[in-house]
Every structure is written in structure tokens, then in C-alpha cells.
Amino acid sequence: MLSVETYPTLAQAAAHVGATSQFLAGGTLLMRAVNYGDQRFDKILRVTQPDARIQQEGARIRIGAGATMCDVLSARDLDFLHPVARQIGGPAIRNMATVGGNLFAPHPYGDLATALLALDAEVIWADGRSETIETFFAGRANARGLVQAVTIARPNTGEFRWSKVSRVKPKGISVMAIAAWLPGVARPSNTRLAFGAMGPTPLRAKVAEAALNNASLDEAGIAPALVVCTQDLQPQDDPLATAWYRREVAPVHLKRLLLNGGR
Numbered sequence: 001m002l003s004v005e006t007y008p009t010l011a012q013a014a015a016h017v018g019a020t021s022q023f024l025a026g027g028t029l030l031m032r033a034v035n036y037g038d039q040r041f042d043k044i045l046r047v048t049q050p051d052a053r054i055q056q057e058g059a060r061i062r063i064g065a066g067a068t069m070c071d072v073l074s075a076r077d078l079d080f081l082h083p084v085a086r087q088i089g090g091p092a093i094r095n096m097a098t099v100g101g102n103l104f105a106p107h108p109y110g111d112l113a114t115a116l117l118a119l120d121a122e123v124i125w126a127d128g129r130s131e132t133i134e135t136f137f138a139g140r141a142n143a144r145g146l147v148q149a150v151t152i153a154r155p156n157t158g159e160f161r162w163s164k165v166s167r168v169k170p171k172g173i174s175v176m177a178i179a180a181w182l183p184g185v186a187r188p189s190n191t192r193l194a195f196g197a198m199g200p201t202p203l204r205a206k207v208a209e210a211a212l213n214n215a216s217l218d219e220a221g222i223a224p225a226l227v228v229c230t231q232d233l234q235p236q237d238d239p240l241a242t243a244w245y246r247r248e249v250a251p252v253h254l255k256r257l258l259l260n261g262g263r
């Protein structure tokens with residue numbers, strides 16, 4: 001028997017999270033699970049006032065977990081994320097799918113989450129705790145509680161790059177997604193490189209990041225990073241592609257991203 005509990009705010013709903021509850025955000029994945037009779041949960045929590053605020057807070061931009069992909073696309077402050085949000089599902093999905101839901105979306109979903117990982121997002125829970133997005137992903141499988149918001153720093157123009165590889169253009173599900181933050185661009189330092197659909201959660205390619213630091217973004221400069229780019233990744237077989245294929249093509253797509261923005 002499935003019960004639905006409605007609370008005004010996320011903080012109130014968070015107090016009622018249990019081992020067999022799920023939170024209804026946009027419902028693009030959760031309602032599919034309900035329709036297929038998923039037995040892993042028996043309680044759905046929802047709120048009447050979702051936190052969809054997107055606002056500048058000091059040096060960072062705060063994005064409420066309830067913001068939809070359409071909200072992201074309407075936020076001028078988030079123009080660097082527009083290419084990411086625009087490639088998530090079709091119009092009906094973007095209208096409902098939330099940033100918070102994307103953080104929890106299983107492989108091969110999580111395109112925006114991949115971009116947020118490259119951008120070193122901070123995840124803020126409804127109880128006020130915060131943690132880096134990398135720690136969040138490491139503990140996601142056992143996470144309890146509700147996410148209130150994420151915060152990110154705005155990259156300088158040209159520093160953030162995004163590429164989504166899919167079989168059906170423009171809105172197919174990811175064979176892989178690559179997000180790169182290249183501070184300094186021409187000779188980047190503190191590079192952050194994240195891959196989506198290359199593991200159970202979005203993952204950083206840390207060995208490749210190190211190889212890119214202070215390298216020139218040309219064929220010779222990026223060659224060492226291409227050789228090691230799958231070293232930290234854990235691709236798996238799924239109906240879209242095999243793990244072998246994903247490993248083989250990752251350097252090709254990373255090269256395109258680094259040399260000409262993914263084209």
C-alpha cells in the first residue's frame with residue numbers, strides 16, 4: 001500500500017524521511033517507478049512550496065533543488081548551464097525534471113549533476129548540513145534526507161565546457177557526458193573534469209585532470225590526458241553501449257571537447 005504525505009516545506013518533509021520513503025520532485029523518474037509497481041518504497045513525500053529559488057549569494061549562485069530544467073534555462077545567471085539543461089529530455093521532461101532529482105538520477109541519467117560535479121558544487125541538505133558534491137556522490141547510495149539546494153561559483157567566460165554524446169540528437173539519453181572546468185583556459189590550472197554515464201554516479205577523471213594542469217590546449221598538450229582519461233571511470237554495459245565501447249570512444253570525445261568545444 002502506497003501512502004502520500006504532503007508538507008508545506010522541504011524542511012518539514014525532511015523530518016518524515018524513512019527507509020522506505022521517496023520524495024516526489026518532478027516525478028519524471030519516481031512516477032515511472034510507481035506505475036511499474038516498484039515495491040522498494042511505500043511512502044511518497046511531497047511539498048506544496050518547493051524551493052526553486054535561483055539567486056546570487058555572495059560569490060556563489062544558489063540553485064534550489066526544486067528548480068526545474070526550464071527554471072535553469074530562464075535564469076540569466078546560469079547561462080553557462082543552458083547547453084546542459086537544453087539537452088535533458090524533451091520539453092515535457094525539462095518542464096518537470098528538477099535539479100535535486102537529477103542529483104539522484106541513476107546511470108545513465110544525471111547530465112546536470114555531471115556539470116555540477118565539474119563545477120565543484122556544494123550540496124546543502126534540508127537539515128543545514130553541507131558537503132562537496134563529490135562526497136555526496138560517494139555516499140549517495142546510502143544517503144537519507146532531502147537536498148535543499150546546491151551552490152556553485154560562476155566560471156569565467158569560456159572556462160566551462162560541455163559535451164553530451166547520445167545516439168538520438170538532440171535529446172537522447174547519454175552514452176556519455178563530459179563537463180570540464182578549465183580555469184585559465186589556454187593553460188588551465190585546477191582543472192576539473194567530470195564524466196556522466198561512465199559509472200554508477202558522475203565521476204571525476206582525476207588522473208586526466210592532473211595531466212591537463214598547465215598543459216597547452218592543443219593536440220600535443222592534451223595527448224597525455226587522453227591516454228589516462230578513463231583511469232578513474234567505471235563504465236558499465238547498458239542498452240545504449242557496452243563498457244568497452246564507452247572506454248574506446250571517451251578519448252575521442254574528450255579530445256573534441258578540449259580542442260573545439262565538443263564539436
Ligand SMILES: Cc1cc2nc3c(=O)[nH]c(=O)nc-3n(C[C@H](O)[C@H](O)[C@H](O)COP(=O)(O)OP(=O)(O)OC[C@H]3O[C@@H](n4cnc5c(N)ncnc54)[C@H](O)[C@@H]3O)c2cc1C
Pocket residue numbers: 021022023024025026027028029030031032065066087088089090093096097098099100101102103104105108109110111112145146147148171172173174
Ligand atoms: C523520457 C525521459 C528522458 C530523460 N532524459 C534525461 C536526460 O536526457 N538527462 C538526464 O540527466 N536525465 C534524464 N531523464 C531522467 C530525469 O528526468 C532527470 O534526471 C530529472 O532531473 C529527475 O528529476 P525529478 O525531479 O523528475 O525526480 P523525481 O522523479 O521526482 O525523483 C527521482 C529521485 O530523486 C529523489 N529526489 C528528488 N528530489 C530530491 C531532493 N530534493 N532530495 C532528496 N531526494 C530527492 C527522489 O526521492 C527519487 O528517488 C529522463 C527521464 C525520462 C523519463
